[in-house]
Amino acid sequence: MIDFCGLQLAHPIVNGSGTFDAIAARRAFGDALLAAFPFSAFVSKTITLHPRDGNPPPRLWETPAGMINSIGLPNRGLQGYLEHDLPQLAQLPVALITNVMGSTAQEVALLVEAVGDRDEIAAIELNVSCPNVRTGLDIGADPGSLAELMRAVRPLSAKPLIVKLTPSTADVGAVAAAAEAEGADAVSLINTLRATALHPAAVRRAPRRWLGGGAGGLSGPAIRAIALAQVTAVAGKVTIPIVGMGGVGSGRHAQDLLSAGATLVAVGTESFRDPAAGSRIAAELKSLQIANVADMYEAQVEVDLNSVDSA
Amino acid sequence: MRTLAPFGRRRVAVTGAEDVGPYRVLHAADPDGPAPWPGQFYMLASAERWGAGVDERPFLPRAFSFLHATQGRLSFMLEDVGPGTRRLAELVAGDGLQIVGPLGRGFSAPRDGRVAILVGGGIGIPPLVAWARALTEGGVAVRGLLGFRDAAHAQAARLLASAPIRVATDDGSVGRHGLVTELLAGELHDASELRAQHGDGTVATVYSCGPPAMLEAVRVLCAARGVPAQLALEAGMACGFGACYGCAVPLREGGYARVCVDGPVIDAARLLAVPAR
Numbered sequence: 001m002i003d004f005c006g007l008q009l010a011h012p013i014v015n016g017s018g019t020f021d022a023i024a025a026r027r028a029f030g031d032a033l034l035a036a037f038p039f040s041a042f043v044s045k046t047i048t049l050h051p052r053d054g055n056p057p058p059r060l061w062e063t064p065a066g067m068i069n070s071i072g073l074p075n076r077g078l079q080g081y082l083e084h085d086l087p088q089l090a091q092l093p094v095a096l097i098t099n100v101m102g103s104t105a106q107e108v109a110l111l112v113e114a115v116g117d118r119d120e121i122a123a124i125e126l127n128v129s130c131p132n133v134r135t136g137l138d139i140g141a142d143p144g145s146l147a148e149l150m151r152a153v154r155p156l157s158a159k160p161l162i163v164k165l166t167p168s169t170a171d172v173g174a175v176a177a178a179a180e181a182e183g184a185d186a187v188s189l190i191n192t193l194r195a196t197a198l199h200p201a202a203v204r205r206a207p208r209r210w211l212g213g214g215a216g217g218l219s220g221p222a223i224r225a226i227a228l229a230q231v232t233a234v235a236g237k238v239t240i241p242i243v244g245m246g247g248v249g250s251g252r253h254a255q256d257l258l259s260a261g262a263t264l265v266a267v268g269t270e271s272f273r274d275p276a277a278g279s280r281i282a283a284e285l286k287s288l289q290i291a292n293v294a295d296m297y298e299a300q301v302e303v304d305l306n307s308v309d310s311a
Numbered sequence: 312m313r314t315l316a317p318f319g320r321r322r323v324a325v326t327g328a329e330d331v332g333p334y335r336v337l338h339a340a341d342p343d344g345p346a347p348w349p350g351q352f353y354m355l356a357s358a359e360r361w362g363a364g365v366d367e368r369p370f371l372p373r374a375f376s377f378l379h380a381t382q383g384r385l386s387f388m389l390e391d392v393g394p395g396t397r398r399l400a401e402l403v404a405g406d407g408l409q410i411v412g413p414l415g416r417g418f419s420a421p422r423d424g425r426v427a428i429l430v431g432g433g434i435g436i437p438p439l440v441a442w443a444r445a446l447t448e449g450g451v452a453v454r455g456l457l458g459f460r461d462a463a464h465a466q467a468a469r470l471l472a473s474a475p476i477r478v479a480t481d482d483g484s485v486g487r488h489g490l491v492t493e494l495l496a497g498e499l500h501d502a503s504e505l506r507a508q509h510g511d512g513t514v515a516t517v518y519s520c521g522p523p524a525m526l527e528a529v530r531v532l533c534a535a536r537g538v539p540a541q542l543a544l545e546a547g548m549a550c551g552f553g554a555c556y557g558c559a560v561p562l563r564e565g566g567y568a569r570v571c572v573d574g575p576v577i578d579a580a581r582l583l584a585v586p587a588r
Contacts (some may be wrong), residue, residue: 024553
């Protein structure tokens, strides 16, 4: 078992917010999903105070080794989530982490209070990749804005509070340190990187952007090396647990993020390619770790033999 | 209308492939998979060398409605139009195929249980072939209206051999010179003939799959004539099981449906419009 902010998790693999809809997956796969649930905790998609339809299509673009999504955070809103989604998510065999986003500190406060009241929810993740209405900067891009938000919402819930960091910032370590200083229990990173694509049929004559939302977020193997660098940077600045993510598609990739200092690893885009990717990656990670322990014993034996030789 | 998929991706063996005009029909053995319902789809990726093609793609699996599914054998029809379909079109007997499915909601029976008009365009005909078979077995009268670019593509019309069909081509090289929706307009105009043949109260149900512009024309035509229509939609999707929210289509009631879990077969009356690509 792994201790993460007081939650006891069966293995280190969770899902990235917005990359797995457990309710829809149960419609497609039935209760087989519950019997072989691929994650040790389930992170909900982002919930906002009011319902959102999301962006007009097209919403996706395949890139070299990855994809851009411009989904626009469709969700039923706080009330819809609590009344419709939560009873279904409470049936999952793992702890539930609810991800919330607000465009003002007041909105975030309402979300944190309401979500914090529900026993079915084990922890709260704050999506801070949202512009500060005053500065126009993403709250999560600016240590000062994030500290201000944390001071407003931290006292409102005793549940573990995870801050989902944006990679689009000058110094992600400084933002993480601000989150820790203001009482965050954990940080998660990286979110997608801002990206866009032009319409393939209209590039020369009348260039226009492909995605209905104009731009979106890049994910997949294309961002894996960036995730490793950012997790390494954050691990050097905080002592709270880190949920590392970005392009993880195998146990080796997960091990890299753990080696860089993460406590948990989230799988996102790879689940689109294989709904059970989380289970596979957790199993690969386990056999890697067993092999590592065996290697260590062997290395130890070699050291012992060497010391015998030299004695 | 929906068969549940086994959870996760499974590797199956390609058992063969053949050309049907410019299209490629791919066969695979899925002995442990459940029997899908017509209109459902699978996410496909080659087991080897999926990726590292042109532009370091493909990366995501590709969605295909099944063409045939009998006794653990699945068939899909595809056309080489990009890095994903190119790679799938290369597969030969013995190659590995990664599949997830069957996914989504398929077709449902005609309202009056008597007459079905299938309207297909080009690469959109596979789900109609699968549905025609089920309808015919169920005693429903089936007529097929198929549109293609030219005579070469129209060779795929023979896949719907179980039903009386009429063909239209863009270049007039075979069948009617024009659009398949013109055939449909004529067919719906002859509703009195339908009633004479099949009894009073007969209302044909239209089932359609094809390019977005064709589906939108079918939707508008059926709405104008008060004919129920079920459209098998296609949309770019990353996952096929409701996770990515990429395959949104706008609904008349507001908001969006996800083609993968709310469709791919959706009642035309629910749609605001079929989104253009």
